[in-house]
Amino acid sequence: DIVMTQSPLSLSVTPGEPASISCRSSQSLLNSNGYNYLGWYLQKPGQSPQLLIYLGSNRASGVPDRFSGSGSGTDFTLKISRLEAEDVGVYYCMQGLQTPLTFGQGTRLEIK
Amino acid sequence: QLQLQESGPGLVKPSETLSLTCTVFGDSISTSTYYWGWIRQPPGKGLEWIGSSHHGGGTYYNPSLKSRVTISVDTSKNQFSLKLSSVTAADSTVYFCARHAWGGSGKAFDVWGQGTMVTVSS
Numbered sequence: 001d002i003v004m005t006q007s008p009l010s011l012s013v014t015p016g017e018p019a020s021i022s023c024r025s026s027q028s029l030l031n032s033n034g035y036n037y038l039g040w041y042l043q044k045p046g047q048s049p050q051l052l053i054y055l056g057s058n059r060a061s062g063v064p065d066r067f068s069g070s071g072s073g074t075d076f077t078l079k080i081s082r083l084e085a086e087d088v089g090v091y092y093c094m095q096g097l098q099t100p101l102t103f104g105q106g107t108r109l110e111i112k
Numbered sequence: 113q114l115q116l117q118e119s120g121p122g123l124v125k126p127s128e129t130l131s132l133t134c135t136v137f138g139d140s141i142s143t144s145t146y147y148w149g150w151i152r153q154p155p156g157k158g159l160e161w162i163g164s165s166h167h168g169g170g171t172y173y174n175p176s177l178k179s180r181v182t183i184s185v186d187t188s189k190n191q192f193s194l195k196l197s198s199v200t201a202a203d204s205t206v207y208f209c210a211r212h213a214w215g216g217s218g219k220a221f222d223v224w225g226q227g228t229m230v231t232v233s234s
Contacts, residue, residue, distance in 0.1 A: 031218075051220050051222045060220075094220070096219030097218075103159040
């Protein structure tokens with residue numbers, strides 16, 4: 001199985017400031033089609049996860065442009081350019097290159 | 113707008129079979145190119161993919177659960193289902209149903225149900 005490792009596991013950020021979460025995979029997620037099979041999700045308190053980013057850097061429909069994804073191979077980053085109160089929750093990365101599909105442990109983001 | 117809704121018993125006895133259904137609203141399972149999957153999450157913990165299935169065939173399971181899991185698609189009811197046999201307390205989690213493409217979006221789950229809690233207890 002591909003192991004996904006996130007850091008940090010918790011993060012406290014002042015509104016308006018940037019935030020960054022790292023995700024590393026135990027194997028390269030670069031598919032033969034040139035795309036990285038890496039997605040980012042946010043699970044707000046009491047809700048189901050919602051897709052933020054797919055294929056490493058593509059924002060899902062309706063996702064604000066303050067969210068961006070970058071990276072390739074085994075190292076990926078989710079950045080929030082200016083944190084808003086509604087961004088609190090747990091962020092997960094997920095690899096879709098191989099089954100079983102696997103998630104990172106999650107990063108809890110809270111407002112400072 | 114596509115919506116998914118899980119349903120099923122919230123309490124299952126140990127050693128019995130857990131059965132959940134996910135009803136799809138706003139799209140047809142039979143005309144869709146998407147896969148339909150199940151993910152679970154123990155309270156306060158991370159996410160575990162259980163498996164995914166396509167109406168035209170092609171079902172994939174997490175090897176850690178494969179011997180106990182069956183996922184099937186019922187196009188006549190626009191539903192897909194999860195059956196997990198021989199359950200124990202470790203299977204007491206929130207179960208989510210979700211949709212994903214198999215290739216185009218890197219298998220990202222773009223639509224999720226609200227989740228349903230299942231407790232295994234006698």
